[in-house]
Amino acid sequence: MDRSALINVVDLKKHFVVGKKMILKAVDGITFDIYKGETLGLVGESGCGKSTAGRTIIGLYEATDGEVIFDGRSIQGMDKRERKDFTRRAQMIFQDPYASLNPRMTVTDIVGEGIDIHELYKGDARQQRIYQLLDLVGLNREHANRFPHEFSGGQRQRIGIARALAIEPEFIVCDEPISALDVSIQAQVVNLLQDLQKQFGLTYLFIAHDLSMVRHISDRIAVMYLGAIVELAPSAELYKKPMHPYTEALLSAVPIPDPTVERNRQRIILKGDVPSPINPPPGCKFQARCPKCMEVCKRVTPELKELEPGHFVACHLYDKENQ
Amino acid sequence: MAERLLTVENLAVCFETYAGEVQAVRDVSFYLDKGETLAIVGESGCGKSVTAQTVMQLIPMPPGKIKAGRVVLDGVEISALTDKQMESVRGEQISMIFQDPMTSLNPTMKVGKQIMEVLIKHQDMDKKEAKEKAVEMLKLVGIPKPEKRVDQYPHQYSGGMRQRAMIAIALACNPKLLIADEPTTALDVTIQAQIMELMQDLQQKLHTAIILITHDLGVVADVADRIAVMYAGKILESGSLDDIFKNPQHPYTWGLIQSVPRLDRKTRLIPIEGTPPDLIAPPVGCPFAARCQYCMQICRDQYPDKTAIKGNHYVHCWLQHEMAPKVDNPLAKGGNA
Numbered sequence: 001m002d003r004s005a006l007i008n009v010v011d012l013k014k015h016f017v018v019g020k021k022m023i024l025k026a027v028d029g030i031t032f033d034i035y036k037g038e039t040l041g042l043v044g045e046s047g048c049g050k051s052t053a054g055r056t057i058i059g060l061y062e063a064t065d066g067e068v069i070f071d072g073r074s075i076q077g078m079d080k081r082e083r084k085d086f087t088r089r090a091q092m093i094f095q096d097p098y099a100s101l102n103p104r105m106t107v108t109d110i111v112g113e114g115i116d117i118h119e120l121y122k123g124d125a126r127q128q129r130i131y132q133l134l135d136l137v138g139l140n141r142e143h144a145n146r147f148p149h150e151f152s153g154g155q156r157q158r159i160g161i162a163r164a165l166a167i168e169p170e171f172i173v174c175d176e177p178i179s180a181l182d183v184s185i186q187a188q189v190v191n192l193l194q195d196l197q198k199q200f201g202l203t204y205l206f207i208a209h210d211l212s213m214v215r216h217i218s219d220r221i222a223v224m225y226l227g228a229i230v231e232l233a234p235s236a237e238l239y240k241k242p243m244h245p246y247t248e249a250l251l252s253a254v255p256i257p258d259p260t261v262e263r264n265r266q267r268i269i270l271k272g273d274v275p276s277p278i279n280p281p282p283g284c285k286f287q288a289r290c291p292k293c294m295e296v297c298k299r300v301t302p303e304l305k306e307l308e309p310g311h312f313v314a315c316h317l318y319d320k321e322n323q
Numbered sequence: 324m325a326e327r328l329l330t331v332e333n334l335a336v337c338f339e340t341y342a343g344e345v346q347a348v349r350d351v352s353f354y355l356d357k358g359e360t361l362a363i364v365g366e367s368g369c370g371k372s373v374t375a376q377t378v379m380q381l382i383p384m385p386p387g388k389i390k391a392g393r394v395v396l397d398g399v400e401i402s403a404l405t406d407k408q409m410e411s412v413r414g415e416q417i418s419m420i421f422q423d424p425m426t427s428l429n430p431t432m433k434v435g436k437q438i439m440e441v442l443i444k445h446q447d448m449d450k451k452e453a454k455e456k457a458v459e460m461l462k463l464v465g466i467p468k469p470e471k472r473v474d475q476y477p478h479q480y481s482g483g484m485r486q487r488a489m490i491a492i493a494l495a496c497n498p499k500l501l502i503a504d505e506p507t508t509a510l511d512v513t514i515q516a517q518i519m520e521l522m523q524d525l526q527q528k529l530h531t532a533i534i535l536i537t538h539d540l541g542v543v544a545d546v547a548d549r550i551a552v553m554y555a556g557k558i559l560e561s562g563s564l565d566d567i568f569k570n571p572q573h574p575y576t577w578g579l580i581q582s583v584p585r586l587d588r589k590t591r592l593i594p595i596e597g598t599p600p601d602l603i604a605p606p607v608g609c610p611f612a613a614r615c616q617y618c619m620q621i622c623r624d625q626y627p628d629k630t631a632i633k634g635n636h637y638v639h640c641w642l643q644h645e646m647a648p649k650v651d652n653p654l655a656k657g658g659n660a
Contacts, residue, residue, distance in 0.1 A: 045511035152598055182366040183538055187582035187594030194591075209511065212541070216584035216592070239586065253516035254586050255541030259564045261587065262544045269520055270513045273481040 005033040006171060006203050007057065012066035014049075014056045024278045026052040028227035028285075029066065031304065032312075034171075039197065039204040041218030041235065043211055043250075045274055049227040051095075054173045054207045058090050059083075070171070088118050091164040095176035097156035101148040107134070107159055108144045114167040133162040137192060154185035161192065171203045179210065190217055211254045215239055220310075223247050226277050226285035229304055233311040243313045246286045284316065292317060325356035328499060328532050329378070334392030336370075336377050339385055343603040347373040349556040351392075355500070360526065360533040362543040364579070365553035368599060371536045374553070375502045378534075379419055380409050397499060415445040418493035422505035424485035428477040434461075434488050435473030441495045460491040465521060483514035490521065497529055504536045519546055540583055544568060549635065552576050555600050555610035557626075562636030571654055572638040575611045580654060609641065617642060617650050 014027040026049040034040045044050045055061045057068050059075050068075045075086055091114075094100035101110055111130050115121050121129045131141050137158040148156055157177060164172055174193065178186040194217065196202060208214050214221055215235050222232040223246065231244040242248045249268040256262060270289050284290070284297040296316050304314040336348040348370040355361050363371045376382050378394055380401070394402040401412055421427040429437055438460055439453035448456065454473065461469035464487040477485055486506060493501055503522065507515040523546055526533060537543060543550060544564065551561040552575065560573040571577055578595035597614040600606050606613065612622040622641050630643040642650055 045513065154598065183540075184366060184578060184582050184595040185598070187592035188596070190584075191592055191594060211512065212584040212586045215586055216589060236589070249513060251586065253512040255515075255519075255539070255545045256586055257540035257544050257568070257580065257583055258585070259544045259568050267516055267520070269516055273483055273514065274511070 003035055006036045006071060007034040008067075008069040009033070009057060010067045010069065012053070012056060012068060013064045014052050014061055015064045018278060022278050025227050025280060026277060027056060028277075028280075030224075030227075030229050032222055032229060032232055034203060034205060036170075036203055037197075037201050038219040039206050039217055041214035041221040042205060042207045042224060043209060043214045043221060044224035045209060045250075047226075047274055047277065048224045049277070050207045050209075050224050051175055053224070054092075054175050054205055057205065058092055058173050059086070060092070084118075088114075088167050089169050090171045090173070091167070091169040092173045092175065093157075093160050093164050093177045096180055097153050097160055098148075098180070100160055101156060103148055106145050106147055107139075107162075110148075110159060111162045111166050114163065118167050120167060129166070133166055136165065136196070137162045138188075152185075153181050154188060157181060157189050158192070161189075161196070165196065165200075168200075169202070171205070173205045173207070175207045176209070177206075178213065179208065186213070193217070211250065212256075223250065226274065226280060228285050228301075228314065229312075230286065230315070231311075231313050232304070237311055241311075243307065243311070243318065244286075244315050245290050245292050245317070249291075284314075325359065327354060328357045328359075328397055329355040329534075330393075330395045331374075331378065332393045332395075334374065334377060334394070335390040336373050336382060336387060336392075337390055338387050340603075346556055346602045346605050348377065349605065351553075351556070351558055353551050353558060353561065355532050355534060357499070358526070358530045358532055360535060360546055360548045362535045362537060362547035362550045363553055364537060364540065364543055364550060366538060366599065368602070369553045370556040370602075371553050372504055375419070375504055375534060375536055379413060379417055379502060380404075380406075381419075411445070414441050414498070415496045416498050417500045417502065418496075418498045419502040419504065420486070420489045420493050420506050422508050424482065424489050424509070425477065427489060428485060430477055433474055433476055434480065437488075438473075438492050438495055441492055445496045456495070457491075460495050461488070463494075463525070464488070464491045465517075466491075482510055483517060486510060486514075486518055487521065490518075490525070494525060494529060494531070498531060500532050500534065502534045502536070505538070506535070507542065508537070508539070515542070522546070540580065552579070555605060556602055557610060557639070559611065559640070560636075560638045562632070562638075563634070566632070566634075566636040569654075570632075570636075570652070572632055572636075572643065572652070573611075573640050574615045574617055574642070577652070577654055578614075609639070619647065 009030060009032050011029050011031050012027060013029055016024040016026060018024045042050045056063050070086060108130055111133055112126060115126055139158055178189050206217055218235045221235045221238050222229050225246050231247045242251055249270045252268045272289050275288050283299050284302050287293050287297045294316060302314040302316050304312045306312050307318055332352050334348055334351045338345045338347055351374055365371045393400060435457045438457040442448045442453040442456055458469045458473050461472055466472050466484055466487055507518050547564050549563050550567040551558045554575050560576050581593040582595055584592060595614055600610050608623045608625050612618045619641060627639045627641045629637050629639055631637055641647055
């Protein structure tokens with residue numbers, strides 16, 4: 001696999017001011033690379049900042065601090081022309097196939113909008129391109145003049161995928177693309193995403209809360225907790241050898257559809273809920289729920305360190321003086 | 324020998340809509356023993372929630388209509404009770420918890436009061452007794468500082484705590500049957516693990532039977548004793564946990580198990596092509612025929628009878644017929660290897 005980075009995320013922060021002296025630190029200093037042609041999975045529980053991270057990386061939110069470097073250029077410093085070029089090369093697929101399609105536009109209008117903005121095809125070539133895209137995602141040509149409400153959830157998600165592919169992007173942020181769909185339909189959409197990746201050499205940032213699905217589709221996985229990345233590793237490695245206590249608990253909480261496995265499993269049940277990201281305490285974000293919390297965790301924020309080749313962990317348990 | 328708690332026979336429920344009559348539940352029969360957990364699995368729109376709501380008699384009529392069927396709870400035919408009589412069954416003998424704990428709790432009422440309400444209605448407690456019991460219930464479901472929490476409103480609780488509060492309300496009168504309709508779908512995995520552990524723990528303590536409605540096969544493998552697989556308003560297959568996971572017989576069950584990814588393995592998913600049928604005009608034959616790769620002519624013409632496989636394992640499929648071609652079960656022997 002080509003290991004050159006398409007995107008470097010450098011100490012990216014996104015804070016929201018939610019009231020007087022109240023700052024919601026949705027994304028609080030995350031750093032990672034996304035390699036060309038890979039799928040990087042971003043997992044975490046609701047409110048951990050994974051969607052905000054995805055939206056900031058693609059430029060839908062203005063970053064509070066830090067940088068996103070796409071193919072060597074920082075998207076924060078781009079001028080108008082560069083920005084337009086970036087939006088052609090990076091696209092997004094959204095979670096809710098009901099809310100992310102304009103109900104008053106036909107499928108042709110929805111899929112063709114990007115083509116028009118970037119002036120890629122005109123006239124008959126444009127129509128042919130739209131038909132081609134519909135074929136590609138498993139829809140019929142007859143669907144071209146229909147409105148979104150005439151489609152099922154799975155079909156709508158296919159329209160969303162066709163829209164993202166219309167302008168031949170290199171990078172797609174998939175923000176929970178299947179969590180609104182039924183199990184038997186989820187597999188259809190995931191297989192489609194994988195086939196398209198192979199065909200066009202796409203790079204994905206796949207955001208989801210479903211760990212089984214993320215492991216299934218990703219080459220590498222980053223685990224987020226309260227705005228920070230606590231662990232990042234190749235997906236098989238992360239599953240076999242989780243090093244952060246949160247990753248361990250998260251993996252053990254996922255039920256496996258096999259009664260024999262379930263009977264012989266020991267669960268790590270975490271106490272309590274995810275704390276609020278508004279004005280979080282100093283130190284490790286996971287300290288309040290961590291079964292292995294130490295004194296240092298309450299004072300010093302652990303850094304994300306490469307403990308083994310390609311396996312990054314942010315935890316004081318692996319500091320030299322604590323071993 | 325286990326004692327029978329609930330029997331549902333030939334239940335049929337439909338809803339009147341502008342487009343026509345939706346046949347949501349079509350001839351469904353099942354049973355439940357005391358202290359047992361039955362999981363009803365299926366995709367959205369397959370009729371699993373409607374089945375549960377019919378047992379509770381919570382179907383709004385109109386537009387709903389129960390066309391046929393009997394529900395017998397502990398020897399009493401509750402489907403024949405009047406609305407007034409049913410009030411004393413609900414909450415006392417059968418309780419229900421829902422998917423979304425925010426919309427199922429009353430936002431303008433303190434949590435404690437919502438638990439007390441059940442106790443005052445069903446167990447003739449006075450306010451003081453009821454409040455003591457409410458604190459006790461909150462403690463039982465693992466809410467920290469119950470004395471303080473009892474006087475708080477639902478918005479002051481987190482999602483997981485709200486679901487715990489719902490469970491406290493449901494179990495306040497120690498019902499014989501708890502119906503849990505997607506109880507953890509709206510929760511995060513670490514909270515889901517907490518709630519499932521709590522439900523299993525309380526089931527042991529209180530000996531409550533549970534009907535668990537879910538689409539998550541992982542949760543089912545964790546907690547169920549028996550499973551009923553529903554599709555397009557019918558139960559296509561039912562059996563023990565091991566029957567369904569280790570030796571499933573219906574092609575839909577095969578498809579369902581093969582289309583979910585597993586955390587401990589990486590294989591390409593095998594999706595079920597197509598979409599479920601429209602229940603305004605349900606197909607005459609097997610509802611899965613249009614999506615089934617083993618479909619035969621007879622599958623489209625006639626719905627198959629129930630075939631017993633072994634013990635309590637039943638399936639509705641023409642492949643079981645002696646004249647049907649032999650099909651290799653992709654999942655026989657040890658799950659989806």
